[in-house]
Amino acid sequence: MIKTDVLVIGAGPTGLFAVHQLGIIGLKSEVVDNLDKIGGQCIELYPDKPIYDIPAISECTGEELTKNLLKQIEPFKTNFHLNERVEELKKDGSNWQVTTSEKKIFITPNIIIAGGVGSFEPRKLSTKDAEKFEGKSVFYSIKDKNLFKNKKICIFGGGDSALDWAIELSNFSEVTLVHRRPEFRGAPSSLENVKKLEKRGKIRILTPYQLNSIEGDKNIKSVSLIKEDGKIEKLEIDYVLGFFGLIMKLGPIVNWDLNLDKKTIQVNTETFQTNQEGIFAIGDICTYPGKLKLILSGFHEAALAARACYKLARPNEKYRFEFTTTSKNIKGRLGINPNRE
Amino acid sequence: MPKITYIEHNNKSHTIDVPNGLSVMEGAVQNNVVGIDADCGGSMACATCHVYVDENWYEKLPKKEEGEEDMLDVAYEPNRFSRLSCQIMVSNDLNGLIVRLPSKQA
Numbered sequence: 001m002i003k004t005d006v007l008v009i010g011a012g013p014t015g016l017f018a019v020h021q022l023g024i025i026g027l028k029s030e031v032v033d034n035l036d037k038i039g040g041q042c043i044e045l046y047p048d049k050p051i052y053d054i055p056a057i058s059e060c061t062g063e064e065l066t067k068n069l070l071k072q073i074e075p076f077k078t079n080f081h082l083n084e085r086v087e088e089l090k091k092d093g094s095n096w097q098v099t100t101s102e103k104k105i106f107i108t109p110n111i112i113i114a115g116g117v118g119s120f121e122p123r124k125l126s127t128k129d130a131e132k133f134e135g136k137s138v139f140y141s142i143k144d145k146n147l148f149k150n151k152k153i154c155i156f157g158g159g160d161s162a163l164d165w166a167i168e169l170s171n172f173s174e175v176t177l178v179h180r181r182p183e184f185r186g187a188p189s190s191l192e193n194v195k196k197l198e199k200r201g202k203i204r205i206l207t208p209y210q211l212n213s214i215e216g217d218k219n220i221k222s223v224s225l226i227k228e229d230g231k232i233e234k235l236e237i238d239y240v241l242g243f244f245g246l247i248m249k250l251g252p253i254v255n256w257d258l259n260l261d262k263k264t265i266q267v268n269t270e271t272f273q274t275n276q277e278g279i280f281a282i283g284d285i286c287t288y289p290g291k292l293k294l295i296l297s298g299f300h301e302a303a304l305a306a307r308a309c310y311k312l313a314r315p316n317e318k319y320r321f322e323f324t325t326t327s328k329n330i331k332g333r334l335g336i337n338p339n340r341e
Numbered sequence: 342m343p344k345i346t347y348i349e350h351n352n353k354s355h356t357i358d359v360p361n362g363l364s365v366m367e368g369a370v371q372n373n374v375v376g377i378d379a380d381c382g383g384s385m386a387c388a389t390c391h392v393y394v395d396e397n398w399y400e401k402l403p404k405k406e407e408g409e410e411d412m413l414d415v416a417y418e419p420n421r422f423s424r425l426s427c428q429i430m431v432s433n434d435l436n437g438l439i440v441r442l443p444s445k446q447a
Contacts, residue, residue: 045384049386123415123447126417159411159415247387247447284382
């Protein structure tokens with residue numbers, strides 16, 4: 001059980017800056033994110049794409065922005081709970097109790113939801129039969145590659161995950177790589193590797209094909225692929241692997257009795273509190289009249305939500321506004337010598 | 342104002358006046374057309390504004406950039422008339438454009 005002043009959900013830029021704003025006013029926070037790395041959409045969707053509208057930074061990539069934010073919050077030594085999704089919410093006296101997918105329990109008066117467009121989950125194959133075999137013979141991520149030893153594997157996708165696993169598994173399995181078009185978007189070096197393995201007969205590449213159906217009873221026996229012209233090709237295989245990137249889903253937060261507007265959470269713009277006391281929403285996931293889905297708006301929302309958290313975290317103290325340029329308290333929290341000009 | 346017709350998977354049709362300069366995605370989202378999610382807000386990073394452009398219109402649209410084809414790889418059931426609606430900008434030339442929406446976006 002972890003007690004904290006604020007639980008921040010989401011380790012994207014808005015969540016990271018919330019940690020900063022909480023840190024400088026002396027509040028401790030813990031961060032949970034469903035991804036295996038810090039940075040949210042900036043890292044998952046566009047690590048290399050330049051961003052041009054961060055105030056005072058004329059150009060930076062999603063990855064650079066994340067790195068800089070992490071540097072900025074270093075003094076607060078914040079715990080990150082990655083690969084974990086928040087699941088259950090319960091009221092516990094004046095606190096909230098949040099349980100994660102790893103069964104970790106947080107006790108906190110404040111929750112800041114900085115969840116972007118929701119948690120990232122793998123995109124799945126569209127055929128109905130795929131669902132039936134999921135987790136048995138259809139997988140969207142690999143935990144133990146030994147399962148595929150000496151088996152016939154059909155890999156779908158055209159990005160790095162598809163190429164990398166095709167190369168890796170071709171060491172000890174019979175691999176067929178299927179993609180909807182002849183061009184692959186994965187790294188050129190990986191593609192070169194795959195083509196070499198194809199020449200040596202280690203990997204079979206089928207394009208432009210898509211999955212049409214999966215046949216089998218308990219386990220998969222075969223898959224039928226369909227070409228653009230309608231031609232069907234049937235392959236005998238043991239396992240299907242799909243690598244179609246990630247999709248964002250609001251997830252269990254839907255059941256937290258928050259006022260929702262489509263996939264976003266309604267807030268008041270004074271404190272960014274939702275309809276539930278002590279639960280705030282900032283960044284892309286919140287909505288209010290005039291909302292702009294910009295990182296800079298998320299930063300503003302983080303600053304206000306952090307101040308609002310103070311009231312519930314320190315009910316017997318009064319929050320005093322201070323500037324970072326002059327406050328000895330803040331400099332102390334940042335680990336800066338207070339006498340430094 | 343150009344008229345854009347969005348046809349949902351269940352054949353429910355919406356014809357909407359979309360101002361020049363908006364994307365076909367924005368035209369849908371701002372008018373509550375169900376079936377275009379646009380999770381990333383139009384930055385060509387998610388493929389949840391995927392549409393099937395009417396056959397007679399497909400060739401008339403400005404060509405895709407490379408990044409769009411890459412994103413279509415992860416769209417739900419793409420075909421050769423697939424586009425990301427956030428990348429189609431509305432102009433007078435597009436008056437009468439018809440797009441069909443997939444049964445779901447993910």
